[in-house]
Amino acid sequence: MGKRAILHVDMDAFYAAVEERENPALRGKPVVVGSEPKEGRGRGVVATANYAARRYGIGSAMPISEAWRRCPKAVYLRPRMRRYADVSKQIQAIFERFTDLIEPISIDEAFLDVTASERLYGDGPAIASLIKDAIRKEERLTASIGCAKSKFIAKIASDLDKPDGLVVVRPGDEAEFLAPLPIGRLWGAGPKALERFRRLGCTTIGDAAGLDRDVLVRAFGDSMGDRFHRLSRGIDDRPVVPGHVRKSLGKETTFGEDVSDRRVVERTLLDLTEQVAALLRRKRLAGATVTVKLRWEGFETVTRQRTLESPVNTVDKIWPVARELLRTADRPRRRVRLVGVTLSTLDRAASGQADMFVPDTGLDIKVAEAVDALAERFGSGTVTRAALLEDAEDREEPTERR
Ligand code: DCP
Ligand code: MG
8 A cells, every 4th residue: 555645625615605606795694505494484404504604503404494593684595406516517627637536425525536646736735735726716616625645534634624724634644633533533433333432431533543453343343343443543545436426316117018007107107216216315315306208119208307496305205296297298198118217416315304405394204214124125115105106096087287
């Protein structure tokens, strides 16, 4: 393992910063991007807040009603997912000038391995500065960057001096850098692990680094124990794996025989929608664009799509849209060969709370996750929500347009 130069780049207050740069009237004001606040009665959550709004204690995933209580005079905006996805692409293009080894983690965050670029552009910190400058000049946005020899350290470093930060951890300084940090910063340390660390008397990463490997293995098992042992000492060899943030997620079915019964088509599409919703949740993603694909006998194919205000990942949000798209696309007399549904304009989803941004969610994400768990054990379609199906089956006029 030679000496590596890894950068972790994370945009500052990303959605809010994009909104601010595009609307000068927002400058200097607290800005909250998220669901509709409805004067404090809204039921969704905050996607992000700019730093002016964070001074009121407002932050990602907080109920929007709480944000309103803290700062009713803030500017409240709905997310514009397509816009942010476009900006994300521009930033990715800046990274590509410096290296091919880019591992995007989310819409506003990526790891870069710039080891091989050092001869051309200077060392890691120099490249980090060049990237920050390019993002500032070309995109009028700021990024925070951590520079270290491993992903773990670079990721922590990028977060320590936000916004507009550049934190460099020199080779050899890793253990010293980590020692004072709270144990919760260790990757993989969830609430249960934290409780165990507390019982072992560890509150900082340095405390954990002081323990024998055996002690950690006894407390956490072979794999987690070993991992905590290594990470706490700053040892992390994981490579930067070039990849793409998933752009879309969809499922389609070709019928064994072309189908004329619209109830069968709708039932199939509902089933596919449930599978896609479950997959999104498993991957902790949500999508704002719903696309329905329909192929008739003879192979002629159409797609219809609609982009919602905010990303969704539950069947009760996706299905009404998918069904309407199907009904608008459909030509009643023709037999159907294939149906499919795809969600795109993806973003990461908040877990363990109501559907992100979306007010008045009927189906709590916890319920959805329980359904996922059942489906995983017994096969999908085990838990089909009766109300949705009834709606599909009770329609008397299969060609109805809405
Ligand atoms: N996001 C979201 N819901 C969350 C967390 C994030 O919708 N629970 C969205 C909005 C953010 C974007 O993802 O702008 C990036 O997430 P970050 O965690 O990087 O947060 P920010 O970039 O907004 O702020 P920071 O400056 O802390 O990175
Ligand atoms: Mg960010």
